[in-house]
Amino acid sequence: MIKEQYDDYFSALIAGDRAKCTSIVKGLIEEEVSVQDLYLQLFQASMYEVGKLWENNKISVAVEHMATAITEGLLNLVYPIIFSAEHIGKSAIITCVPKEYHQIGAKMVADIFELNGWDGYFLGANTPTEELLRMVEDKQPDLLGLSMSLYFSLGALEKTIQMVQSTYPQLDILVGGQGFLWGGRDVLTKYPQVNYVDSITGLEKLIQTA
Ligand code: B12
DSSP states (O other): OHHHHHHHHHHHHTTTTHHHHHHHHHHHTTTOHHHIIIIIIIIHHHHHHHHHHTTSSSSHHHHHHHHHHHHHHGGGGHHHHHHSSSOOOOOEEEEEEEOOOOOHHHHHHHHHHHHHTTTEEESSOOOOOOHHHHHHHHHHOOOEEEEOOOOGHHHHHHHHHHHHHHHOOOOOOESGGGGGGSSSSHHHTTTEEEEEEEEEEHHHHHHHHH
16 A cells, blocks of 8 residues: 555655645555554655665755655654553653754654553653653653664763663663664673664564563
């Protein structure tokens, strides 16, 4: 279903046609396409394609910003599905590491927790570690998810892990994001309780077996 609509959706996305993108997504939701497929095959695939065009100077920064803003808005269309799951009394905090502005992937991760009955507290981009610690103190989550899209955020990620673990050594931490495509996973072996998960598919398997 998504395959047939993808090209039309992508053209509308880079043309800034919000109405058309919205109508395609609403149609797919009505056809009961799963949230996971919508996230991976439509939103993630199109943003990766936007990234390639941007990297190769085929679209401007302004078009990339517009496509990002449209995608962030469209994520809200699935909220009625996401928040309809029965809650099971578990919670996760999901955030981007300091100086990391790529927040769509992290938002999807928080949504997958909600879809599986957890409270998924999403803190967004560039969260200062002191503020994160305050939130952990307040919410006492079962799990912390850290998102890193840039390889050069690895130092910030390690610092965040060290600060969190100095106060909450037992807290399970999941890390993910495209930053790890360039390496960095070996660094994680130094830290107990920290696991890398490559996608929301892997995440869902992990949540369901936890
Ligand atoms: C949109 C975008 C931006 C926007 C982000 C705005 C926003 N509101 O999010 C802005 C304009 C801010 C931006 C800035 C930059 N960007 Co940019 N950006 C992108 C773009 C086009 C899309 C990102 C996106 O939304 N992807 C879709 C999401 C759904 O995918 P995802 O992040 O991979 O998330 C999935 C998984 O990775 C995983 N996941 C992610 N986090 C987590 C966390 C956990 C716990 C788990 C379990 C899983 C998980 O699950 C998600 C769902 O499957 C990408 C291209 C691309 N390939 O993604 C480049 C890209 C990420 N950007 C890139 C770069 C280089 C930059 C800049 C340095 C550019 C510059 N010179 O200024 C700056 C850095 C800013 C900063 N300090 O963060 C590079 C990164 C290369 C690298 N890894 O080092 C990319 C890949 C583009 C490219 N091909 O060169 N960018």
